[in-house]
Amino acid sequence: MQLPVGASADTWLVLPRNPAKQGAITRVNLPDHWVGEEYQQLAIARLVDRWIKVPMEASRIHLTNAPRFMEFTPTPQPPDAATWRPSDNPYVMHVGDGPGKTPIYAQTETDVPHLAVVGGSGSGKTTTLTVPLVHNRTHGALVDIIDLKRMSFTEIGDEHPRGIAGDPTRPSRTVSGVRIHTRIEDAIRALAEFVASATAVALMQQEGMPTKHLPARVLIIDEFGSFAGGAKQ
Known part of the structure; x- marks a missing residue:
């Protein structure tokens, strides 16, 4: 990030009390000169993953003008198990539940059936x-x-x-x-x-x-x- 020598971590990294909690926002403030190319954004995301020690994803990226920042939230995790939901349609098959127990279906008539x-x-x-x-x-x-x-x-x-x-x-x-x-x-x-x-x-x-x-x-x-x-x- 090419920060000045002696820069305060509190200025550039804003951590919630429990950053691993679903919905918590971790914010990385960025200097005005930071270009934010794709490889630089990826590097920041990897560092945040390492800091928080849970899978994180960028929920908001603002680089067009000051203040520049990137915000991260914990990646929603699927449930440990899902109850199978029978379907009356042979081409609609329940394959599991996503985050929040949202049912996920395979549409084998319209999607590639593999x-x-x-x-x-x-x-x-x-x-x-x-x-x-x-x-x-x-x-x-x-x-x-x-x-x-x-x-x-x-x-x-x-x-x-x-x-x-x-x-x-x-x-x-x-x-x-x-x-x-x-x-x-x-x-x-x-x-x-x-x-x-x-x-x-x-x-x-x-x-x-x-x-x-x-x-x-x-x-x-x-x-x-x-x-x-x-x-x-």
């Missing part, structure tokens, strides 16, 4: 993938699951005494409308079948042929990196 679930080990990726499995089966879609680690979708419940996608100890884990593929050869065939089916439906629609009577097809790949590596080999 979802990626990213997270660290044990973060609940497979559990999250249960949502498209249950939602689409509820609406009559046929679901293929590629599960090379053979441990996915094994949740046990009253309605699924052998696991949500079948008994993992048996060679065939199929339940009604769901096929699970645990060998790389079978997984590649399932992908080829899925692509061929999607292509056929697209061609039928181009020719004006009805497709509403055809069941939707959904492909779920658990551990995509493992599948891609195995398929390449």
